[in-house]
Amino acid sequence: MADIQVKKTAEEPGATSLAVVVPVDHVREAEERATTAYRQRARLPGFRKGKAPAAIVKKQFGDDIRHDVLEQLIRESWKVALKQEALQPIADPHIHNLKWDADTPVTFEFHVEVRPVLALNRLGGFRLKRTVAPVTDEQVTAQLNELREQRAPWVPVTGEAPKPKDLVSVTVAARAGSEISDSQDYQVVVGDGRAIPDLEERIMELTPGQSRDATVHFPNDFADEAKRGQTRDIRVTLHEVKRQTLPELDDSFAREVGDFESLSALRQAVRTDLEREAAREADARVRSALIDEIVGANQVLAPRPLADRALATFAQAYGIPQDRFEAFAKEFRPIAEAQVRRDLVLDDVVERQQLALTPAELEQRIAELAQRRTVTPAEFRASLEKAKRLRDLERSMLEEKVFGYLLSLSTVESS
Secondary structure (H helix, E strand, O other), rough: OOOOOEEEEEEOOOOOEEEEEEEEHHHHHHHHHHHHHHHHHHHOOOOOOOOOHHHHHHHHHHHHHHHHHHHHHHHHHHHHHHHHHHEEOOOOEEEEEOOOOOOEEEEEEEEEEEEEOOOOOOOOOOOEEOOOOOHHHHHHHHHHHHHHHHOOOEEOOOOOOOOOOOOEEEEEEEOOEEEEEEEEEEEEEOOOOOHHHHHHHHOOOOOOEEEEEEEEEEOOOOOOOOOOOEEEEEEEEEEEEEEEEOOOOOOOHHHHHHHOOOOHHHHHHHHHHHHHHHHHHHHHHHHHHHHHHHHHHHHOOOOOOHHHHHHHHHHHHHOHHHHHHHHHHHHHHHHHHHHHHHHHHHHHHHHHHOOOOOHHHHHHHHHHHHHHHOOHHHHHHHHHOOOOOHHOOOOOHHHHHHHHHHOOOOEEEOO
């Protein structure tokens, strides 16, 4: 591979471009090896296995051989590039401007996303405030009412028009004069935002069994761009209305929810959960403030290629279609850049301080989480692996170590 030529052609924070030239002789040797491999396993009419002439094998499997050769040359070139340029890639390289003609060198470009070198000269000495928001009686009551709604049965209502929060079954059809088409059935909770306002207004004018013709207007921010700002003639039919009957908030309800002897015990459990959540949110704010201080003190930038990668990941997670990506990227770029800066700082601290998660620490955390869910550690680990969440747990635990180290270098005042 020493004859493969790799030359850096461009560099920016977070990305490097490399021009690659694979000499003709090297390409021919790769072609011969690939052809030989196909000859050994090819079965062609009139020839014993492994005895078909190379020319016939090339004619029969030309595209496959070319594909294998190209993969081999790219792998070899990438090894040369990694060794020669001492790269720290964060992902596989992209291949651009590939050229490969008969009896000519193979040329292409590697576009590589790399982790930039940081100079974190100041990691501590900051003064941070940790404020835990107090839990109010109103918050506890609101949480209890949510529990009531979750356990409230849906009871059919007859002879009444629906009210907000009622569950309705409707049929909506397109209307052109007296002709009706494209009937579709829906179940929606009135007021939850799933139906457009005009349609909800028409539904709330009906009682079960009634139909009404109407013209509805789609909002300018409607999810389906083709319908934004449009009007449609429809016929809506209301079939059924259901309403929740909330259970009484008493000791009996508390026993139904869980192993609570009284409503007072349930209320205290809810308050404790809300207080834990308030503490977690306070910790998250302190961590975010600490990262902001480190980023500002060391002028950490978010390289464009890494921010672009983060944006693409966000867009995929949110299911953003290609035609809406530009608007999405404009809105979410600051969030993506903040995420990149955070990851760069944490990764750099992990490497420089040689922080690591031990198998024993991971097993202990799995055991703790399994106990809370009343399952065995083996069962909980299996569920994490099946959901592909084990690495997320490992990452979060390592971040705890990083922040434990960083916070020990600063002053945190509680209030």
